[in-house]
Amino acid sequence: MRPLPDMQALFLYGLRENCRAMDLETKAKLLSVGTVQLSGPYAAGQMSTAGPGAGGQSVFFKSGERMVRLSVAANSPLRLEKHPDGALIFWGERLLAKGELAEPLLHCPQQAYITVSERCIYDCKFCAVPKLQGGVKSRQTVCRMVEDAQSTGQLCAISLTSGVETSPQKEAARVAEIVRDLRRFGVPIGVSVSPFPGVNEILKRAGADEVKYNLESADRDLFPRVCPGISFQEIMDALQEAVGIFGQNRVFSNIIVGLGESDRALHHSIDELTEMGVLPVLRAVYPHPLRVGEVEMVRPSEQRLLELACYLKKALVKNDLDGAQALTGCYRCTGCDLVPGRDL
Ligand code: SF4
Structure with a gap:
């Protein structure tokens, strides 16, 4: 028995x-x-x-x-x-x-999330890419990677991101060419590149569905120290224009939490972006070993993350934005953040 x-x-x-x-x-x-x-x-x-x-x-x-x-x-x-x-x-x-x-597909589950240029002429103080100075993927390489991802039957979206090999203009042109090739896979495509005047038209014409231009620091005073050589205002202008071109719930911007900014600065940035129609991605700083000591990097507490996520959720609702509508990228993946519309 x-x-x-x-x-x-x-x-x-x-x-x-x-x-x-x-x-x-x-x-x-x-x-x-x-x-x-x-x-x-x-x-x-x-x-x-x-x-x-x-x-x-x-x-x-x-x-x-x-x-x-x-x-x-x-x-x-x-x-x-x-x-x-x-x-x-x-x-x-x-x-x-x-x-x-x-199981990740390419970088994260269900998406082919590909970094085209793994190198950068800029020197954002939290970012390991300029230190690693990796390779630049060709169109053929990216297409092969997406073909392999599609053969698994799990591919739901493509997200392309890129450092800047020589100039933002050349980088956007390179990524736009790749986007044209990738349309044939029939899944939504999101693009994150370094913006400049005219970037939205280039990406829209190529067939991108969503864009992300990262503000990185919510604090305008801190920004030049964190991202030297980059214009805060140019990013804001590109984001503003992008909402008119790509539409509601299709434009995103990473804001890093833990670079020494105040919650007041974060709230201000969340308000400003959501009123423009942009969905901020609140990203806890990752103190990369290659960047230790270059800028303050303190991982936010559980409480801070929760409070900021609730603030963001309210700001999105107030401005008729919905994180659950995102087709690509981090609002779709949810791995690194508390994502309004998905987690709360
Ligand atoms: S949330 Fe974004 S950065 Fe994090 S793993 Fe997912 S796609 Fe990558």
Whole structure:
């Protein structure tokens, strides 16, 4: 006769199953840490070089309706344990969330998210790309990558981003050519490049559906120190124009949280952008080892992330914007941020 199941173990297992889907607060806690250490072996397909920690490894952890991307770091206070039926995230002995690993397609799940030029003539003080000075992908290479992604049957969107190899104008022309080629895949295409007057027409004519021009620092006074040689006003002008060309819920801008800006500056920037029709992406700073000491970089607390996400949500609603409508990029992926319209 088979032994009766251990009812207490079953009860505890059920408790874990039901109670540890990642809620908003838990996602904020995980994002405020930003890293995780892995225990046990992981397949290469479960890892990604995604996100702001260029050059490092990441995992995507999906739990309930939410997903988070965490950089892999041996000294992280968070620990990810893989089990046959899923994955658990612990803080010390405390179980924080139960879920599963989501496999990235190209960089992140379901998207071919490709960095065209992995080098940059600018020197934004939080960014590893100018330090890494990587390669520049040809049209053929990008198309092959997207073909491979499509062959998996999981491709839902294409996002292209690029550093600046020689000039913003040449970079946009290069990316526009690639966008023309990629139309044949029949999925939405989002583009993030360094803006300049006329960039929106070029990208629209090429067939881009969404654009993202990153403000990076919400604080106009801090901006020249964080992004030397770049014009804050030129980015704002391009964003303003983009809303008229690409439409409602199709224009985005990254704002980094943790560069020494005040919450007041962030609120002001959120108000200004949303009133223009732009969806800000509030991104916790990633203190890349190649940039330590160049500028203040402090990972925001769970509380700060939650408060800012709530502020952003209200500002979006007030201006008839909806993060759930995004077709590409980070509002669609949700791995690195608390995303209004998806997480809250
Ligand atoms: S949220 Fe954006 S940056 Fe982060 S992994 Fe997803 S697509 Fe990449």
